[in-house]
Amino acid sequence: MNAPVPTPSLRRPAVHLSGVGKTWTPAGRGPVQALRDVDLDIAPGEFVVFLGPSGCGKSTLLYMIAGLEPASAGTMEADGLPITGPAAERGLIFQDASLFPWLTILDNVAFGLSIGAVQKLKRREIAAEMLRRVGLADMMDKKPDELSGGMRQRAACARALAMRPKVLMMDEPFAALDVQTRAKMQDFLLQIWRDSGASIVLVTHSIDEAVALADRVVVFTARPGRVKTIVPVDLPRPRNPRDPRFHDLRDRFGELLADEVDRAFAEQEAR
Structure with a gap:
């Protein structure tokens, strides 16, 4: 089907x-x-x-x-x-995942929400849910250089999706x-x-x-x-x-x- x-x-x-x-x-x-x-x-x-x-x-x-x-x-x-x-x-994802190398994956995904004045606890809840949806629940505390190229692009997708575009x-x-x-x-x-x-x-x-x-x-x-x-x-x-x-x-x-x-x-x- x-x-x-x-x-x-x-x-x-x-x-x-x-x-x-x-x-x-x-x-x-x-x-x-x-x-x-x-x-x-x-x-x-x-x-x-x-x-x-x-x-x-x-x-x-x-x-x-x-x-x-x-x-x-x-x-x-x-x-x-x-x-x-x-x-x-309107979310945009580049060829390069463009993640901040000094932030964890969770904080990278939550970053856009901070600009939108979403409270910190809520930001992290939304970011964690998005990472679960893209299969990166066990990578939240990793830095971008600890992920493969495909994982970094999934994290970039999670960051864009967190904004609910x-x-x-x-x-x-x-x-x-x-x-x-x-x-x-x-x-x-x-x-x-x-x-x-x-x-x-x-x-x-x-x-x-x-x-x-x-x-x-x-x-x-x-x-x-x-x-x-x-x-x-x-x-x-x-x-x-x-x-x-x-x-x-x-x-x-x-x-x-x-x-x-x-x-x-x-x-x-x-x-």
């Missing part, structure tokens, strides 16, 4: 982007347009993956949704409200992990998604990861990044990489990306 998955809501989008663009103005150089005319709605409880060539603005768009970077053009909303900066409702964003969180650990972390992420009910937005360069995880895959063009197409992934979960339909989708994404990767390389060579 397939495991149940969250059903995207028909309510207003968790994230709404309309005509969004981003232009950088580096010192001593002309303006660089990273993103152009991005239109996208992400439903509550939906799992969306951003896929595209290097330098196409995928991570930049993720940081903009998180409120860490302003848009140069267009409209960005979360749950119907303008995105004007970071908020607890409505949208959880992840920037290639498993790229530095070995193949076996990466597969385990993908399974773990799906469980977190089911349990939390949050929308997840994941940036990856891995076509297999996109097919394995996403409800929809947003394919971006080479810079300036635009939405080339959005492909629904209608395979039942858990997904079997040996399923011919899995292979068909992987081939389709490979074809969609081929020209964009060539364009991205040509631009890099020209610089």
Whole structure:
């Protein structure tokens, strides 16, 4: 039997982007347009993956949704409200777990709650519960350098989930992990998604990861990044990489990306 998955809501989008663009103005150089005319709605409880060539603005768009970077053009909303900066409702996990090395895992997970003025005892209760949910109950008093890479990423997930986000964003969180650990972390992420009910937005360069995880895959063009197409992934979960339909989708994404990767390389060579 397939495991149940969250059903995207028909309510207003968790994230709404309309005509969004981003232009950088580096010192001593002309303006660089990273993103152009991005239109996208992400439903509550939906799992969306951003896929595209290097330098196409995928991570930049993720940081903009998180409120860490302003848009140069267009409209960005979360749950119907303008995105004007970071908020607890939007959690972000980086490729590097970014844990404080001098704090225990428990205190790392509780850190964000301290900013929100949650009382210390309550912070530790919530942090301990999140660590239990991600399978790190016996690691609470450890420091980050005592954990494996996969454990550190689970701790980073626990820290983000402690804030009870409505949208959880992840920037290639498993790229530095070995193949076996990466597969385990993908399974773990799906469980977190089911349990939390949050929308997840994941940036990856891995076509297999996109097919394995996403409800929809947003394919971006080479810079300036635009939405080339959005492909629904209608395979039942858990997904079997040996399923011919899995292979068909992987081939389709490979074809969609081929020209964009060539364009991205040509631009890099020209610089």
